[in-house]
Structures are given as C-alpha cells and as structure tokens.
Amino acid sequence: AQSVTQLDSQVPVFEEAPVELRCNYSSSVSVYLFWYVQYPNQGLQLLLKYLSGSTLVKGINGFEAEFNKSQTSFHLRKPSVHISDTAEYFCAVSDNAGGTSYGKLTFGQGTILTVHP
Amino acid sequence: KAGVTQTPRYLIKTRGQQVTLSCSPISGHRSVSWYQQTPGQGLQFLFEYFSETQRNKGNFPGRFSGRQFSNSRSEMNVSTLELGDSALYLCASSLDGISTDTQYFGPGTRLTVL
Numbered sequence: 001a002q003s004v005t006q007l008d009s010q011v012p013v014f015e016e017a018p019v020e021l022r023c024n025y026s027s028s029v030s031v032y033l034f035w036y037v038q039y040p041n042q043g044l045q046l047l048l049k050y051l052s053g054s055t056l057v058k059g060i061n062g063f064e065a066e067f068n069k070s071q072t073s074f075h076l077r078k079p080s081v082h083i084s085d086t087a088e089y090f091c092a093v094s095d096n097a098g099g100t101s102y103g104k105l106t107f108g109q110g111t112i113l114t115v116h117p
Numbered sequence: 118k119a120g121v122t123q124t125p126r127y128l129i130k131t132r133g134q135q136v137t138l139s140c141s142p143i144s145g146h147r148s149v150s151w152y153q154q155t156p157g158q159g160l161q162f163l164f165e166y167f168s169e170t171q172r173n174k175g176n177f178p179g180r181f182s183g184r185q186f187s188n189s190r191s192e193m194n195v196s197t198l199e200l201g202d203s204a205l206y207l208c209a210s211s212l213d214g215i216s217t218d219t220q221y222f223g224p225g226t227r228l229t230v231l
Binding site: 032034036041042043044045046049051090092094095096099100101102103104105106107108109110 | 121148149150152159160161162164165166167172173175207209211214215216217219220221222223224225
C-alpha cells in the first residue's frame with residue numbers, strides 16, 4: 001500500500017513570490033507521481049506528472065516539480081506566483097502493483113495556496 | 118475533444134434514499150474511475166471500470182456500486198443514503214486505466230444528504 005503526505009495544509013504567499021508545495025510518499029513498489037490543481041467548484045486538472053527519466057518535470061502554468069527517490073519526495077515549485085494560482089493542490093501517486101493499481105490514484109490531503117496582492 | 122461530463126451537478130437527497138450519478142468519459146477513453154471527496158477524508162478511490170467490468174475497488178461498503186456501458190459511460194449508485202455520504206463525487210477517465218495513464222477529471226456531482 002502506498003500513502004502520500006502533503007506537509008502543509010495551507011500556504012499563504014504574496015504575488016510574484018516563489019512558492020514550494022511539499023509532497024512525500026511511501027510505497028513498497030515503484031510509483032508514478034502526479035500534481036493536480038482544483039479551483040473552487042471544479043474538478044481536478046493535471047499540472048504535471050513524473051513517470052521516468054529526468055527528475056525535473058515541467059508542467060503547465062509555469063509549475064515544475066522534482067522527483068527525489070532517496071527522500072521519497074516530489075515537491076512542486078513556481079518561481080513567481082499570480083493571484084490566479086490561488087487554488088487547492090493535490091499530490092497523487094499510482095503504482096504498478098498489478099490488479100490493485102487499475103485506475104487508482106492515491107491522493108494527499110491537499111494544500112490550499114492563497115496568493116495575496 | 119469534449120472533456121469528462123458528469124450529471125447532475127448538484128443533488129439533494131434524504132437519508133435512506135438511493136441516488137444514481139452519471140459520467141461520460143472523453144471519447145476514446147475506456148477506463149472510468151470514481152472518487153469521493155470530503156473535507157475530512159479527502160479524495161478516496163471508489164472503483165474503476167474498464168470494458169464494462171469492475172477491475173478495482175476501494176474500501177467502501179457495498180451500498181456503493183457502479184456499472185459501465187458499452188460506450189464507456191458509467192454510473193454509480195449509492196443505496197440507503199447516510200448523512201456521511203454527503204460529498205463531491207468525481208469521475209475520471211483515462212485511455213486504459215494503467216498506472217502511467219493520465220486521469221482526466223469531470224467537474225463532479227455535489228451530493229447533499231439531509
């Protein structure tokens with residue numbers, strides 16, 4: 001079984017400041033990692049994903065994340081945030097453990113990012 | 118391509134009733150997953166359907182069930198509703214439901230149980 005921990009439930013920042021949202025995972029098998037964003041009253045939108053290869057992954061809206069296998073982390077970063085980035089962000093994992101993996105993402109509890117003017 | 122659509126967007130039911138939610142996946146996607154989102158428990162996996170067969174299920178009671186049709190559209194049903202079933206129910210579609218697939222989410226159905 002795998003689990004995902006998002007270390008901060010809320011992150012307030014000022015506009016144009018950098019931000020890092022932290023995510024750690026645990027799993028007994030290899031995993032694939034995803035970051036999703038949820039705006040109020042909407043579903044989840046994929047920001048980026050790590051499957052293999054380069055550990056630095058670039059996504060939409062200027063976000064990027066770095067996979068660190070030794071620290072079992074997948075932190076999300078943006079060098080300069082905008083008001084429109086205010087939303088809830090979810091880290092998620094899937095694994096390749098066979099039948100119990102089909103269609104299943106395991107999510108962290110979410111981090112609410114609030115960007116202040 | 119059109120995105121994942123869910124109907125209805127909002128539902129209000131009373132305890133003991135049953136409810137059916139519908140999900141239409143992105144064209145060409147054969148896998149549909151369902152999730153429950155609540156403030157206390159977060160996002161939890163309910164089940165996944167592929168080619169009209171449930172391949173995977175989460176840790177939910179038997180009151181939660183689903184099905185998938187030949188056109189990949191899916192429905193989920195909750196019987197004997199409890200207050201704790203109040204939640205946002207999200208469906209997601211992907212090509213084949215394998216671990217590397219991206220899941221695309223619908224806007225959700227907000228269920229309120231009174």
